Amino acid sequence: MLDRILARVAAIVRRLRRIERRELAALGRWIQHTGNLLHLTVLVAVPLLIALVTVVSNVLTELSFLLFPPLAAGAYTLFSDPEGRYASPRKFVVGLVAGACCGWVALALPVAPAEPVVSPLSAALSIFLTGVVTWFLDVEEPAAFSTALLVLVTDDASPEAYVASVAVFGTLVAVVFGLWRSRFYERRARYLYDTAGSADHVLVPMRGDPAIAETTAVFGATLAAAHDAGKVVLLAVLDGGDGGGDDAATPAIDADADTRATRTAERLESVAKTVRTRAGVPCEVVVARGSPVSTTVETASNTNCDLVVTPYEEDRGLLSPYVHGVFDSRYDTVAVRTTAGRRRWRRVLVMVARPGDSAHAMLDFGTRLTGPNGSLSVCTCIEAEMERRGAEKRLADLAETVDAEVETRVARSEVTEFIGANASTYDLLVVGSSGDRSRASRLLSPPTFERLRDIDCDVAVVDRGNV
Helix, strand or coil, X not given: CHHHHHHHHHHXXXXXXXXXXXXXXXXXXXXXXXXXXXXXXXXXXHHHHHHHHHHHHHHCCCCCHHHXXXXXXXXXXXXXXXXXXXXXXXXXXXXXXXXXXXXXXXXXXXXXXXXXXXXXXXXXXXXXXXXXXHHHHCCCCHHHHHHHHHHHHCCCCCHHHHHHHHXXXXXXXXHHHHHHHHHCHXXXXXXXXXXXXXXXXXXXXXXXXXXHHHHHHHHHHHHHCCCCCCEEEEEEECCCCCCCCCCCCCCCCCCCHHHHXXXXXXXXXXXXXXXXXXXXXXXEEEEECCCHHHHHHHHHHHCCCCEEEEECCEECCEECHHHHXXXXXXXXXXXXXXXXXXXXXXXXXXXXXXXXXXXXXXXXXXXXXXXXXXXXXXXXEECCHHHHHHHHHHHHHHHCCCCCCEEEEEEECCHHHHHHHHHHHCCEEEEECCCCCCHHHHHHCCCHHHHCCCCCCEEEEEECCCC
């Protein structure tokens, strides 16, 4: 009885852990959308900064609460659009101080009778001076106009104290923003996208046509060579058949198994030598026996690989069971449909449907392949012109995460039509596997890579591993 209760408790704990991992993975994918990251940052950073200013203001009674509105508005402007027109720490501080100084000047001038609490002429003059000064200094800042007006009603603090507090706490907000932008936002690929610091140990199953398999190995080695710790492992599976399924029974090891293994190892060593020469990365050889998918996954684990690059295979016009099986594993996978002749991919087109980890992985791989002298383009297709501005913003956010020059393209076209019209100008097309779509969605609308036929460039299908 006790054993059954303990087993039931253990099963519940395992289920809760799986749910927790899925939820954390979903949260990670949500944050990888730049827009969501900025919204979350605004919800956290701005309240914390205002709380800090409030703590100080409670200690220093001469500080006016009227300092808070322009700081809150300015902080929101900075953090919500860190690459925008107003996202300059210098302009932010100088603009706020310039506005406060203009209001102070307007308050000191005898431009109106003293009876009203705030002179209309003083208010108009403060705004006029702020517009002129910020325009002349090129520090246009929306919150500057609020400090210009608020300084006129600082009953609990002198105008000069208000100007000084605006300068001090405006600088505090600007420093925090500058550190956040330079240390985190501009490096967000390193923290949010694991492909930026991984996918450098590459496993290449040597399947199918030997020439195609060797080209695939060079492709994988080019990806690995982008990192100093890169390495390549070439895998040959003797048994399980070339048909690509794990459903076939594994035949008994025949008498010349050792001879087959030796010959296969020699062939792989020849390819490994080519890989070491062309890519300059270490290359290992593994010859194993077993069912193809499970042996591939097990070998990736045993050799500490974090990316599988396999030749693209079809079965009756659809993706083969082998590639499907590897896609369903926990490893990131690239299925490469390539000709035997191409060994360099200097012009790469990355097609993305939506932002997220898959889009970033595709762009990261494209950057590795093109190198410093290549040409990298990222494109998305839209159905209506009203979608263009949002699409351009999403592509710009995506392009900012890689250290390379990236051309962004928004096409009002059906995706396969656009690819068919433009593929010939590129060496490689990178598309996603649609692994984040439901099975029903993929049945209703097949993935893009399954609808591509006879295009004049190589194709790489990128699949993010399952959690």
